[in-house]
């Protein structure tokens with residue numbers, strides 16, 4: 001069975017994702033036709049978005065919306081604004097969403113969107129124009145029961161607000177359920193801002209309980225201080241773990257006795273690198289200029305929460321942690337993962353560990369469709385219960401199959417649900 005996309009569009013990330021799906025299908029004993037059904041997205045839209053820059057010139061930005069699979073329900077997945085994003089990587093991210101949504105038991109298929117842009121180089125007005133332009137460009141393909149985007153790298157609640165407003169103007173009425181992770185003042189739920197990080201932290205606690213009897217005092221390093229990384233560090237601190245290092249593109253903040261992660265909530269407005277600087281200036285942390293030093297810090301748990309393909313064959317030897325929890329999508333290559341398992345290091349896969357974001361998006365969407373809202377406490381409890389249950393489900397499956405990785409257990413569980421739906425529909 002070939003596991004390459006077989007198309008002219010490819011990337012290391014896409015090939016790794018296809019390899020993982022193929023391996024899952026083989027381990028689950030499912031037929032080759034199922035692989036064929038998942039190896040290509042159902043639909044791809046490529047768009048060009050004109051933006052009038054502040055200097056008066058017009059610049060065109062390329063964007064995508066990849067709808068991978070809708071066997072389980074409407075397409076769902078974030079939108080990435082990043083200068084190096086490619087269509088192939090966007091396809092890989094959409095495939096991971098199909099698996100993640102299935103594993104979490106959500107009534108969703110998988111999708112992902114992207115625009116090749118460095119949002120930090122745009123003014124607020126330019127960013128708003130780009131966001132509205134992207135929403136207009138993909139409007140024919142999305143809808144509150146069709147495809148529901150949300151944030152990913154480089155996007156946030158304000159961008160979701162602009163996109164929801166733009167889409168609602170096109171429809172001629174308010175359509176809150178078409179994007180999730182909106183600000184609370186525009187039908188969002190306050191939990192969504194920190195939901196992915198909370199989910200990663202709860203996953204880490206649940207794994208630490210099983211591996212070591214608890215998370216209390218266990219040392220943790222977090223790569224990335226964006227939405228996922230910062231809230232992971234914050235909640236790890238709240239749950240009793242000791243975060244000794246955090247990093248961003250400009251370097252690492254390290255403190256042997258543990259960083260005061262409660263400062264993260266007090267400094268909500270700071271961006272990633274400034275949070276690292278904040279730990280140095282306000283918390284007495286050491287500043288290590290090389291951002292990759294995060295991998296070699298001697299900790300119990302390493303949490304890559306920045307971007308894909310960061311733990312690879314060439315640097316996996318640096319990792320000293322006993323547990324890797326994937327906050328980012330696709331941070332560990334298959335080669336690196338094999339090496340880690342050989343050394344007895346457990347890797348908790350992205351589709352399990354970082355599902356808190358989309359689970360919370362689902363709760364927000366249910367609120368939006370009903371125009372009925374739960375309070376913060378109630379939604380947080382629901383999110384935590386789903387995460388705890390998902391970790392137990394995957395861990396127990398993994399325990400029964402000693403030759404498998406935790407990723408295998410997660411992917412097989414996700415694939416079986418999609419297969420049953422496709423079979424029942426008569427798609428395969």
Ligand SMILES: NC(=O)C1=CN([C@@H]2O[C@H](COP(=O)(O)OP(=O)(O)OC[C@H]3O[C@@H](n4cnc5c(N)ncnc54)[C@H](O)[C@@H]3O)[C@@H](O)[C@H]2O)C=CC1
Nearest residue numbers: 152153154196224225226227228248249272306328329357
């Ligand atoms: N935002 C969400 O709800 C979800 C995000 N994810 C995944 O989590 C990861 C992070 O996403 P967000 O936090 O939303 O993005 P973000 O854009 O808020 O933050 C990403 C951070 O990573 C940093 N970074 C990039 N390359 C780095 C490197 N080589 N070393 C250290 N830091 C680096 C950036 O400077 C930035 O601070 C991505 O893989 C994303 O797909 C997964 C589930 C949900």
Ligand SMILES: O=C(O)CCC(=O)C(=O)O
Nearest residue numbers: 077078150152357358361
């Ligand atoms: O909240 C969502 O709908 C999607 C989040 C996302 O893009 C992800 O989990 O990678």
